[in-house]
Amino acid sequence: MNSEDLIAYLLHETAEEERLAFSEKWMSDPELHEQLKMAEAELLDAYVREEVGPERRRRIETYLLGSDRQRQKLSLALSLHQALPRQRATPWAAIAAAACIVLAGGTAWLATENSRLNRQLAEARVEVERQRAAGPTFSLTLPNDAVRGAERETSLALPSSAQAVRLELGLEPADRSASAEVEISLAGRVVWSQHPVPEQSRDGRLAAIVWIPSAVLTPGRYEVKLSSNGSALAYYHFNVTPRAER
Amino acid sequence: MNDSPSDAPARKHWELSREALDCLLERLDTNREAASLLYEALRARLIDLFAWEGDPEPEHLADETLNRLARRLSDGEPIRNLSHYAIGIARLVLHEAVRSRQKKDVALREIESRALAPKADQMAMEEMNRCLQTLPAENRDLIERYYSGDRAKLARSLGISMNALRNRALRIRERLLDCMQRGRDIKPGSGHRE
Numbered sequence: 552m553n554s555e556d557l558i559a560y561l562l563h564e565t566a567e568e569e570r571l572a573f574s575e576k577w578m579s580d581p582e583l584h585e586q587l588k589m590a591e592a593e594l595l596d597a598y599v600r601e602e603v604g605p606e607r608r609r610r611i612e613t614y615l616l617g618s619d620r621q622r623q624k625l626s627l628a629l630s631l632h633q634a635l636p637r638q639r640a641t642p643w644a645a646i647a648a649a650a651c652i653v654l655a656g657g658t659a660w661l662a663t664e665n666s667r668l669n670r671q672l673a674e675a676r677v678e679v680e681r682q683r684a685a686g687p688t689f690s691l692t693l694p695n696d697a698v699r700g701a702e703r704e705t706s707l708a709l710p711s712s713a714q715a716v717r718l719e720l721g722l723e724p725a726d727r728s729a730s731a732e733v734e735i736s737l738a739g740r741v742v743w744s745q746h747p748v749p750e751q752s753r754d755g756r757l758a759a760i761v762w763i764p765s766a767v768l769t770p771g772r773y774e775v776k777l778s779s780n781g782s783a784l785a786y787y788h789f790n791v792t793p794r795a796e797r
Numbered sequence: 798m799n800d801s802p803s804d805a806p807a808r809k810h811w812e813l814s815r816e817a818l819d820c821l822l823e824r825l826d827t828n829r830e831a832a833s834l835l836y837e838a839l840r841a842r843l844i845d846l847f848a849w850e851g852d853p854e855p856e857h858l859a860d861e862t863l864n865r866l867a868r869r870l871s872d873g874e875p876i877r878n879l880s881h882y883a884i885g886i887a888r889l890v891l892h893e894a895v896r897s898r899q900k901k902d903v904a905l906r907e908i909e910s911r912a913l914a915p916k917a918d919q920m921a922m923e924e925m926n927r928c929l930q931t932l933p934a935e936n937r938d939l940i941e942r943y944y945s946g947d948r949a950k951l952a953r954s955l956g957i958s959m960n961a962l963r964n965r966a967l968r969i970r971e972r973l974l975d976c977m978q979r980g981r982d983i984k985p986g987s988g989h990r991e
Contacts, residue, residue, distance in 0.1 A: 577842075578884055584842055592966075617850075620848055630977070
């Protein structure tokens with residue numbers, strides 16, 4: 552039994568008959584049960600490290616995070632990830648790329664930057680659309696206000712089945728901070744705060760990650776303030792529209 | 798020999814009796830202590846079975862399955878393979894649970910939901926660090942190296958296979974999970990609502 556077969560079982564990627572046969576097999580084979588538990592732990596590790604693709608991410612949220620028990624396992628993976636971060640190699644490629652951009656001059660840099668920001672905006676809009684079809688946990692990517700422009704704001708329509716929202720706050724490298732904290736306010740009142748705030752880097756883009764119970768997000772316009780040692784690093788805004796029934 | 802449970806109705810008010818539990822334990826092992834361990838192992842597998850089906854109450858459904866299994870045995874139903882039979886019951890229990898939940902008011906479910914998203918905030922991190930400190934030094938060192946470094950290199954340095962290393966890491970994770978759950982029971986909450 553290879554690890555992909557185990558993952559396929561855990562994520563309901565196999566046919567129902569095959570799944571039933573495999574359930575019978577592992578229920579009477581303690582070693583296979585152990586293998587499944589290891590595969591599950593590694594899937595959750597990969598999930599918190601942002602190392603799974605969008606389809607598997609959705610399946611993990613649908614099938615592996617359905618109970619308090621399972622969410623506690625995820626919480627453990629998240630705490631482990633933060634307490635024991637994986638050592639990373641020096642990002643020489645990124646440093647070299649940055650150096651090339653500087654050498655190529657300001658015009659080229661602006662063109663690249665514009666294109667990147669446009670891509671971020673487009674992705675943010677796609678993300679909102681994607682939420683309509685997603686499972687009980689939602690992801691929302693928010694570009695920093697300073698790079699987005701005040702006229703464009705992300706709207707979030709949470710279905711009633713939503714239990715949690717995962718915000719990805721776009722970060723500029725200069726905004727990175729080991730002691731960052733987030734405050735989320737509605738009409739000037741702080742409704743949620745988190746400290747510290749984990750970061751992720753994907754496709755060369757940085758984001759701060761915040762999880763919020765969806766029950767906190769009543770309809771309205773929210774301001775997200777990312778700060779460090781009392782100084783604001785970035786602001787983000789999003790609208791929550793009345794809940795959509797699913 | 799009957800090895801697949803029938804979907805017999807009218808068992809909703811049945812409660813597990815001492816006699817039925819004895820029947821199940823006796824079937825697991827004639828030695829009571831060994832039977833208790835086997836019972837717990839079967840319960841753990843059933844919990845995982847339901848949890849991996851995405852059910853919100855895997856422990857409750859596992860207990861319901863074991864109760865029905867005990868009842869079948871005490872009724873004298875011939876069961877050849879206990880694990881396979883338990884899966885048969887588990888499927889019925891799961892099916893009933895899904896149907897029952899579909900009838901519930903969606904809004905009510907939302908209120909009932911205790912589901913706060915996982916968040917590794919300061920308290921959770923402190924709890925994790927506290928739990929890491931409760932581990933024997935050897936285990937703490939292993940889990941730190943497992944998550945922070947090169948796993949293949951770690952396995953080689955310990956003279957064990959990668960699979961054995963993964964298994965050891967899983968055992969330590971389970972201890973940490975248990976420690977964090979106990980800590981959470983004492984001090985609920987992690988991220989905070991203002």
